[in-house]
Amino acid sequence: MTVERKHVGPRLSELVIHGDTVYTAGIVARDPVSDDPAAQTRDILAQIDSLLAEAGSDKTKILSATIWLADISYYDALNSVWDPWVPKGQSPARACVESKLARPKYKVEIRVIAAR
């Protein structure tokens, strides 16, 4: 099976495709980064939509999602954006936990594994 990488930097690739399985990096909000965890989630999910499209996949094919919140108190804000974004009947396996992230400005980080 081939390995294909997109948005390849010296530290990480944002998208790695192995056969029929697609891995994204942990995605954080783009600059200028809002202080609002819901706004960050919205930006992250838009990036994930784009990445999956580049891989020939989409959000109906997400297998597993890992969500890190810099403070678990953002849980409801996250879900206020996550729940309507998830395709009805095709929700991924998900885990959502608290971890501080690379920079204090980041409140949310999301990584997915998808089929294509």
Next chain:
Amino acid sequence: MTVERKHVGPRLSELVIHGDTVYTAGIVARDPVSDDPAAQTRDILAQIDSLLAEAGSDKTKILSATIWLADISYYDALNSVWDPWVPKGQSPARACVESKLARPKYKVEIRVIAAR
């Protein structure tokens, strides 16, 4: 490869099957939730046994497990239940780290990737 989902909610599916690979959500203890991290672990592993059975898999086929403890001081309590549950000679790749979980009542969350 087909994608099959079971226990599908609006936020997450507890079980997602992609070809020969099975992904569970991060599983936490069921209500009424014990305060005891060992008891929570026991309940979680019973749920994982059931989910894997539904996927045509079982604990001898777990590839990777991620364990989050709300406090790393639960490490020995977790292992007191985990170690005897793991099939001799067929232990998964495992990582166990501390992260606060979605609700304060949850002390342990476990997610697995398995073959089937």
Next chain:
Amino acid sequence: MTVERKHVGPRLSELVIHGDTVYTAGIVARDPVSDDPAAQTRDILAQIDSLLAEAGSDKTKILSATIWLADISYYDALNSVWDPWVPKGQSPARACVESKLARPKYKVEIRVIAAR
């Protein structure tokens, strides 16, 4: 698809191979453990090189990496070792977050999924 395990203990296997996909455990530094997060990273990446070699893989084929830092302040120390180790043009999807680890002596833990 077959499942093959190496460095199998009663709690975890350090390496699990499922068809063309390789899963490592969360790897921490070996004893005697340095206090320096950069030194721990160097030791961990050497172990990952060895594990991947045993699986018929190598660091050019890493699909996804999860990095846990016991304190996110180790971020730059981690990257000072990580960045030169990563093969140019073949960087993995990566997430790096803060979580306390199993023992206070551990500052860094890294887990990878690779193709082979």
